[in-house]
Amino acid sequence: MERNLQLRAATPEDLDWIHALRHRVYAQELGQHAPNSAGRLRDGLDGDNVYLVAARGEVRIGFISLTPPWLKRYALDKYVSRGELPLLDEDDLFEVRILTVEPRWRASAAAPLLMYAALRWIASRGGRRVVAMGRTELLAMYLAAGLQPVGHTVRSGALTFEVLTGSVTELTRVAMDRHRATLNRLRAQVDWRLDAPFAPRADGCEHGGVSFTAIGTDFHDLDRRHQVVAADVLDAWFSPAPGVRAVLADDLEWAARTSPPTGAEGLLAEIARVRALPVEALVPGAGSSDLIFRAFGQWLTPQSRVLLLDPGYGEYAHVTERVIGCRVSRFRLRRDDGWRIDRDQLSAAVQDGRYDLVVVVNPNNPTGRHAPAAELRSLIAAAPERTRWWIDEAYLGYVDMGESLADLAATDPRVVVCSSLSKMYALSGMRAAYLVAEPATARELRRRTPPWSVSLPAQMAAVAALRDPEHYRSRWLRTHALRRQLAADLAGADDTVTVEEAVANWLTVTLPSDGPSAAQLVQECRRSDVYLRDLSPMSCEYQGRTVRIAVRDTAENARIVSAFQQAMAVLRPGSARRASIPASVSTTGSSR
Structure with missing residues (x-):
């Protein structure tokens, strides 16, 4: 069944099916909510939360909902006070909820894959802790994933839920240790369309320098270094001193x-x-x-x-x-x-x-x-x-x-x-x-x-x-001038973004909340051999929308601006290519 199973972020066209499936499962099947004539169950967080969808071709199979911390509210707030559950005040807490699968697909890998997809999406946005409400009848599935009860149960309609939590680091470790063979098998079979990598690096840290993979880490042919703009690492744009x-x-x-x-x-x-x-x-x-x-x-x-x-x-x-x-x-x-x-x-x-x-x-x-x-x-x-x-x-x-x-x-x-x-x-x-x-x-x-x-x-x-010291002092001063010009050119290329200069050899660009994600921008720029840095995994404060760009020389900065402008034109809402962009390789550190 898993072959051609697609994992992706929900599109506006998915929402009616999501609301209809919720009604069929939670109103008609499980009795958590009263049925209604419209046959749809909507959510107070709709429009702000994130839905991930599993589908096979044109057939939607299931979905899972994520509530990010920057919304400052969770579905759990309806059932538990912040005093009773202080972890709801943590800055990097994501809520995972409403894991729902069509009846005919419940024996498939859809539910575990949706849970895993949620974990990878959260990690790619800097999340460090997860909270969830798991139906008591399905508690074993959540425990197998590494979630642990916090000691609160919640009653909603005819259903009882256990409040569960886990750190992203520990949940990732459990996934890699207990289910590595299954994940490796599914990796080749699943159409992974999320803007987060399918799996973390083996050491758990996404270091910088992804641009070198485009040059060739086997050093067989280094000519590609002349085509690649390595703005994803903070290496100097200038040459070492003559000495x-x-x-x-x-x-x-x-x-x-x-x-x-x-x-x-x-x-x-x-x-x-x-x-x-x-x-x-x-x-x-x-x-x-x-x-x-x-x-x-x-x-x-x-x-x-x-x-x-x-x-x-x-x-x-x-x-x-x-x-x-x-x-x-x-x-x-x-x-x-x-x-x-x-x-x-x-x-x-x-x-x-x-x-x-x-x-x-x-x-x-x-x-x-x-x-x-x-x-x-x-x-x-x-x-x-x-x-x-x-x-x-x-x-x-x-x-x-x-x-x-x-x-x-x-x-x-x-x-x-x-x-x-x-x-x-x-x-x-x-x-x-x-x-x-x-x-x-x-x-x-x-x-x-x-x-x-x-x-x-x-x-x-x-x-x-x-x-x-004089050689480097002059190069540092020149870097400031290049950075200021690059910032002005990027701001002028798209007035929907926010450009923030650093005091050193980089700047950041934050995309609008209704625009593409930072990971999508990074991936699209790579089509032009321009490598930028997605800062999303570093911190929830970036909300998945900020990239870091290293200052390069005048010619390479011009290529950065051109690639950025082209990428934004492709990725704006309504673009035909936006939904088909493959997952990016998100990064969290840079070599020193």
Whole structure:
């Protein structure tokens, strides 16, 4: 039966069938509602909620309803107060409800597939928790999916429902562990038309760099790099300093075959000189992701409590939640507040000392906002002694390196600064970064650092880059000009979108609520070999409607604008191609 079973978002033409099926099942068959002469059951959330539909050809089989958190109301509000069920106040809670299948198809895979489709759609919009009402007669099916009762039952008409919940991470783990073979079989048989990937990556984190798949990750033929606009990762648009190219070109054969200094001693000495830091406070890394995994793996356990900015760089949530299994909370940044950190609110959030680690990315990726160093210093000074602060300064050069907290990190055991040389210095492919910490902390991390962790070409390139600050200062200034022009051109290309500039080398574009999803825009732009970043999985705050675009050079920026304009023309309501766009590959992090 599953062959040619289609999973898709409901169209306006589906709504009459949905209302009719609801009447036949919940009024006539189950007695939850009184039958009516129109033969239709409508819902108070219709028009705001999302329906996913299973169909086989022209025959509709079943549907499921999703209520996103940005509506600020749920169907459960009719039955349970927020005081009785506090999880209804969580910022990233999605309600799943009214799973309904036509009688003749109830023995098929339609119901489980609709539940799985709902999970994937929710994950693609940054959802982290699900709440549902499951009919008591079908409780076993919901438990098998990983949902757990919360201890409330709800009576509606002749039916009794159990209130159930589960984290998206845990529900995904259950789906992958218990039902992987079935999902792998169905993947080849189901016509998946949702704008969310059918399955998560094996490691559970959608890292950046999807554009490289268009070039070829086997490196067999790299000519495609000239056709692909890689605006989905925040690599620099400019070349490394002339000295970098010179030192690599001088004897590349020797650099390739020769083992580097064991502990990157020369690189650390250069960082210490340029940044006016004690060398004993420095730890080298093959990119900041290397340092994040190494340090967090040493400091944190499943019992640790961590506070992350939301929206924020996805690697932190991946490491703390999925790799280590920490108890993670989120400090919400709001579009209405300009995505800025409210110092008083953050101070209040950490004041009771519950957190072992607070992560602040500054400037923040993806919101693109910078918190003044003076505010962060006063915030940290007033925080409890037991709380460690991790400050990620990967993009600080685009603002002012004088805003760094590295000097504080070198003396205060509560503060660690992580700085990547990848993005600011056009060395993403080299993988070079460093961490600044109080010497005892740095010494322990260096002890756990493998020898030769940073390659010889990377060490040579990083040292040469640090010796040419004027080259990079001019490139950072030019980036601001390019970003402003790109923002103006995108805003001029379509007046229905909202363009927000970052302080670094990217901007964001938010689509109107009645327009296409961010995932659809990303997929459509790929037809023009232009790769953008769907921010939806990072946070519910984006509501599935925001893309991040890296600043490129003038010619590539023009291609971005052209692809964006063409995509929006295709995807506007009424376009014949809109409903047939295949699922995009949503992403949540970018390599550092």
